Amino acid sequence: MSDERAPDPLTSFISRSLRTEVTEVSEEIVQDTTEAELDRVHFTQDGARRTLIVKRVPPHSSLEVKLLPHLARKTDRVPVVHARGIPPTMVPAWPWLLIEDLLGAPAADDxxxxxxxxxxxxxxxxxxxxxxxxxxxxxxxxxxxxxxxxxxxxxxxxxxxxxxxxxxxxxxxxxxxxxxxxxxxxxxxxxxxxxxxxxxxxxxxxxxxxxxxxxxxxxxxxxxx
Structure with a gap:
């Protein structure tokens, strides 16, 4: 029997989304309200520390989950989208996006x-x-x-x-x-x-x-x- 441990689900998720190997993956809650849940995912890729944001929204407010991937394919004036998920109607889970971390970016003052x-x-x-x-x-x-x-x-x-x-x-x-x-x-x-x-x-x-x-x-x- 192999002693090699399978990667945890979060590590596998980020690796699949970025199509590359990542390590030292951790997650912190940034926002948890009835309007949205924001989690910042920290990980190492190619020797450098990076972060992404997992954004979950209620089904009745999920237009951004459907729209943003389309916009991101057409222009870089919107956040980069790495993955998204829209659960079936009968599944009690919120739609989500995996996007670039812009939470600490400075406001556009011009x-x-x-x-x-x-x-x-x-x-x-x-x-x-x-x-x-x-x-x-x-x-x-x-x-x-x-x-x-x-x-x-x-x-x-x-x-x-x-x-x-x-x-x-x-x-x-x-x-x-x-x-x-x-x-x-x-x-x-x-x-x-x-x-x-x-x-x-x-x-x-x-x-x-x-x-x-x-x-x-x-x-x-x-x-x-």
């Missing part, structure tokens, strides 16, 4: 860079409307002055807390409120959260998107907040 990151995500999935709907992303009607704006992926909670700076640039996190609608609403929400005038950021977004910004469109977006 609002213009946040807007540009948002535009990059929009462009990356501009032709993916049907696929996004199939993943469960809801469509929000664009009415009045906003009806002239194209349908894009809307973050839905674009505030400073959900935009971090990494070595590759600004990354937008927390996509559970995403929808398809008018992207201008994200920009005015960001401005309001930062206590900044909405017009300069809205003009930047309009220029990046190739759209003229009108007073009526800006007012309509502000009214939706």
């Amino acid at each position: 609002l213009a860079d946040v807007v540009r990151a948002k535009v990059a995500v929009e462009r990356a999935v501009a032709a993916d409307g049907p696929a996004l709907v199939a993943l469960g992303v809801p469509r929000i009607a664009r009415r009045g002055a906003l009806a002239e704006w194209p349908e894009v992926i809307v973050h839905g909670a674009l505030v400073r807390l959900n935009a971090v700076r990494t070595d590759r640039g600004v990354v937008l996190t927390e996509w559970r409120h995403a929808s398809l609608g008018c992207g201008l609403t994200d920009v005015v929400r960001l401005a309001r959260d930062a206590g900044a005038p909405a017009r300069p950021l809205a003009e930047l977004y309009a220029n990046e998107s190739g759209r003229p910004l009108t007073e009526t469109a800006l007012a309509a977006a502000l009214e939706l907040l």
Whole structure:
């Protein structure tokens, strides 16, 4: 009988997800609430210590689990996804993601860079409307002055807390409120959260998107907040 011990389940899980050998694996609870569970996994890979985050969310709030892997395949302006799991309906377990650890990343202090990151995500999935709907992303009607704006992926909670700076640039996190609608609403929400005038950021977004910004469109977006 061999004395070699089988790796523990957590070590096997991380090794399979990264497709490489890892050692010295441990886990710490970062958040445990009714809204989400966050565990930080520490491990050694190629002689260096690394961390990843296991994020679990309730089934009724699992849009991010379905959407984020798709976004991550298209753009680096969202967290890197290494694995995900969606248990069958009859199984009493929460859907989960294994993602890069951005919990300690500094906030993106340049609002213009946040807007540009948002535009990059929009462009990356501009032709993916049907696929996004199939993943469960809801469509929000664009009415009045906003009806002239194209349908894009809307973050839905674009505030400073959900935009971090990494070595590759600004990354937008927390996509559970995403929808398809008018992207201008994200920009005015960001401005309001930062206590900044909405017009300069809205003009930047309009220029990046190739759209003229009108007073009526800006007012309509502000009214939706």
